[in-house]
Amino acid sequence: MSPRRKRADVVIIGGGAVGASVLYHLTKLGLRNVLLLEKGELSSGSTGQSAAIVRQHYSNDVSIKLVKKSLEMFQSFGEEFGDEKVFNRSGWLFLCPPEAGHIFEENLNRLKDSGVRTWEIDQAEANEMLPGLNYSGVGKIAFEPDSGYADPVRMVSALVARSKEAGAEVLVNTPATGIRTQNGQITAVTTPETEISTRVVVNAAGPWAKEIGKWTGIDLPLEISREQDVVLRAPPGTFDLKPAISNMVDRTYLRPLEKGLILVGTGHPKTNDPADPNRFNHNADVSFIEDVTQRLVKRFPLLAGSSLVSSWAGLYTITPDWSMIIDRAPGMDGMYLAVGGSGHSFKLSPAIGLCLAEMIIDGKASTVDIAAMRASRFSENIPLRSTYGGNRG
Ligand SMILES: Cc1cc2nc3c(=O)[nH]c(=O)nc-3n(C[C@H](O)[C@H](O)[C@H](O)COP(=O)(O)OP(=O)(O)OC[C@H]3O[C@@H](n4cnc5c(N)ncnc54)[C@H](O)[C@@H]3O)c2cc1C
Incomplete structure (x- = not known):
């Protein structure tokens, strides 16, 4: 499809x-005068495959501030967009093994000091929310009443619809095929049919961001890993899961879909499963389905006999410290980076979008100081600290 406009202030x-x-x-x-190019359908990359759990249990200040701001936006989404189904404030539980207890304490204190509503709950309180929970091997449990999960596809549709009403142009099935530059400044983006003149481009291409970086000579430190999820139907009348859960004891995450359905994936520590974003197996492996189901049933014996409803594999785009790069691209005026979701950046995307928009328009993000997410942090050897590691952040 060819854009209506031949010039845009920003091309995303x-x-x-x-x-x-x-x-x-x-x-x-x-x-x-903003143009968004999407090579497939909206949400056809990692977003559409996301478990979309929204929790606040982070261990560094910038991520905590971003997730707090994002949660505020998720909570007001219904009012602002008239769609109450985007965010579900179901509450979130974190099952922590005894060996990580000291980190748990440290994180909980930092979160409370930062104004996050979270606290430790005991076995009896956990059992009220999770009937039949097998407590063996569980050291501590944290609860966040305001967290939950979202419908990522609905969210993207609502954001795009509102942007179009405000005058933006959004083209699906329209790949960007190249970027033109002159003297270290962005001048245009090409598509198969045309060229759009612009001085500002945002690389928000998820697993393809590295490829786009190369168009302007930027080697982004991104790795791609396959990430699998399954949906199970609980045996009728046994277990109606309400909160979202990150379970570090068995290395799983889970959350309800519609009534009786549970989405389950595996959390860290685990090894990456490198993949080519243009050619990877979109189906979950049989061995994964068996393994994750066993881990789930071990923790929730009432779920024995659950049936498989669906399964898939999507992609994580991972930076060396498992946090996004949100910055101007070093050495290329007009190029902005919002790359490296690292398995947990759906929940941060509302605030990340706001901060990057502020940086583009005002020269600086004012809602949250995102300097710690700068592109040069790896060469400076100042990665973001994250206590549990991996996608736990
Ligand atoms: C299975 C799974 C579970 C997850 N669970 C969670 C979770 O519980 N909570 C959480 O916060 N995060 C989670 N994540 C991570 C989260 O989904 C991602 O960090 C987030 O969706 C990344 O969004 P994005 O917009 O950066 O990338 P994407 O959604 O991949 O979007 C990039 C888009 O760019 C398009 N594109 C690429 N190249 C071009 C081009 N040349 N021209 C035009 N368009 C192009 C692609 O088609 C794609 O649609 C999960 C991810 C996976 C895969």
Whole structure:
């Protein structure tokens, strides 16, 4: 498809949670001539495969501030967009093994000091929310009443629809095929049919971000890993899961879908499963399905006899410290990076979009100081600290 306009103030490459959020916030801050290019359908990358659990249990200040701001936006989504089904404030539980108890204490204190509503609960309180929970091997449990999970596809659709009302143009099935530059400044983006002149491009291409980086000579430190999820139907009348759960004891995460259905994946520590974003197995492996089901039933014996409803594999785009790069691209004026979701950046995408929009329009993010997410942190050897590691953040 060819864009209506031949010139845009900003061209965003990628129609996932991050690109859609940047688009929405740019238009909300008053920019009208913005174009988003999506090579497939909206949410056809990692966003559409996401478990979309929204929890606040992070261990560094910038992630805590971003997730707090994002949660505020998730909670007001219903009112602002008239769609109450995007965010479900189901509550979130974190099962922590005894050996990580000291980190748990440290994190909980930091979170409380940062104004996050979270506290430790005991076995009896956990059992009220999770009937039949097998407590063996569980050291501590944290609860966040305000957290939950979201419908990522609905969220992206709502953000895009509102941006279009504000004057933005969004083209699906329209890949960006190249970026033109002159003297270290972005000048245009090409598609198969045309060229759009612009001085600002946002790389929000998820697993393809590395490829886009190469177009302007930037070697982004990103790795791709396959991430699998299954949906199980609990045996009738046994277990109606309400909260979302991150279970570090058995290395699983789970959350309800519709009544009786439970989405389950595996959490860290685990090894990466490298993949080519243009050619990977989108189906979950049989061995994964068996393994994750066993881990689930071990913790929730009432779920024995659950039946498989669906399964899939999506992609994580991972930076060396498992946190996104949100920054201007070093050495290329007009190029902005919102890359490396690292398995947990759906939940951060509302605030990330706002901060990047502020950086583009005002020269600096003001809602949250995101300097710690700068691109140069790896060469400076100042990675973001994350106590549990991996996608736990
Ligand atoms: C199975 C799974 C479970 C997850 N669970 C969680 C979770 O519980 N909580 C959480 O917070 N995060 C989770 N994540 C991570 C989260 O989903 C991602 O961090 C987030 O969705 C990344 O969004 P994005 O917009 O950066 O990338 P994407 O959604 O991948 O969007 C990038 C888009 O760019 C498009 N694109 C690429 N190249 C071009 C081009 N040349 N031209 C035009 N368009 C292009 C792609 O088609 C794609 O749609 C999970 C991820 C997976 C895979």
